[in-house]
Amino acid sequence: MRYITPRKAAKGLGAAGPASATHKHWSMTVSSVALAILTPAFILVVGSAIGLPRAGVLTYFAQPYPALVTALFLVVGMLHFISGTRIMIDDYLDHTERKVAIILSQLFGWAVIAAAVYALARMALSPVV
Amino acid sequence: MGDIPRGNRPLSPHLSVYRLPLAAITSILTRATGQAMLAGILLIVWWLLAAVTGPQAFATADWVLRSWLGFLVMTVALWSLWYHFLAGIRHLLYDARLLIDIAGARQSSIVILAGSVVLTLLTLILFIFA
Numbered sequence: 001m002r003y004i005t006p007r008k009a010a011k012g013l014g015a016a017g018p019a020s021a022t023h024k025h026w027s028m029t030v031s032s033v034a035l036a037i038l039t040p041a042f043i044l045v046v047g048s049a050i051g052l053p054r055a056g057v058l059t060y061f062a063q064p065y066p067a068l069v070t071a072l073f074l075v076v077g078m079l080h081f082i083s084g085t086r087i088m089i090d091d092y093l094d095h096t097e098r099k100v101a102i103i104l105s106q107l108f109g110w111a112v113i114a115a116a117v118y119a120l121a122r123m124a125l126s127p128v129v
Numbered sequence: 130m131g132d133i134p135r136g137n138r139p140l141s142p143h144l145s146v147y148r149l150p151l152a153a154i155t156s157i158l159t160r161a162t163g164q165a166m167l168a169g170i171l172l173i174v175w176w177l178l179a180a181v182t183g184p185q186a187f188a189t190a191d192w193v194l195r196s197w198l199g200f201l202v203m204t205v206a207l208w209s210l211w212y213h214f215l216a217g218i219r220h221l222l223y224d225a226r227l228l229i230d231i232a233g234a235r236q237s238s239i240v241i242l243a244g245s246v247v248l249t250l251l252t253l254i255l256f257i258f259a
Contacts, residue, residue, distance in 0.1 A: 032217045039214045046173060047256040050194065054187040057180045084163050112174055119177035
């Protein structure tokens with residue numbers, strides 16, 4: 001038998017526990033407002049670029065507005081994805097599966113950010129041939 | 130929660146025998162679209178990366194992106210993004226204590242479903258037929 005009461009076992013696991021769910025909810029709120037602004041801009045920017053030849057893509061994303069909208073959407077979006085996926089993992093998985101899924105989703109999110117930022121920085125800052 | 134005696138009674142919410150109301154379907158679709166749009170995001174990031182890698186890499190990524198399969202993936206991702214966009218705005222309204230009753234959740238579900246399809250079609254018309 002366990003020597004702790006159910007109350008003790010549950011303490012700290014709730015909304016205001018060490019996981020700081022209030023803060024998580026608030027950061028999802030802030031990033032969702034940012035993404036609500038960025039989403040239409042991102043769709044217009046990327047939609048205009050699909051179909052361009054390679055040279056056209058390189059000069060298009062070397063401009064500040066397309067580069068910054070794309071970078072902001074992908075960085076904020078993938079961080080929002082990591083947090084949102086964490087909520088799903090907490091709901092659907094337990095134990096080792098949960099830990100593995102949390103780690104993989106974070107590594108995946110940051111890998112996408114790294115790839116996107118590298119590609120955009122390359123186009124904007126150093127001419128590609 | 131393992132210490133709490135639950136007996137053998139069935140546990141809520143009886144997902145297997147319960148017909149989900151529209152608001153529940155549109156709620157779970159928020160999660161599903163949040164994941165589904167990643168296919169399109171990955172295609173775009175691969176395409177951007179290929180553009181700075183070289184002509185051969187770009188030709189491959191561009192071919193995939195503009196193939197039939199690429200169009201299908203991008204269209205589903207586009208609809209997912211618009212759906213998630215509208216459902217996210219509803220979450221912000223819920224937090225402001227708006228629409229958070231049975232009628233409001235039902236009506237806004239219809240708006241989200243119809244609105245996401247309309248926005249997707251408008252986007253496709255804008256970029257394909259304009």
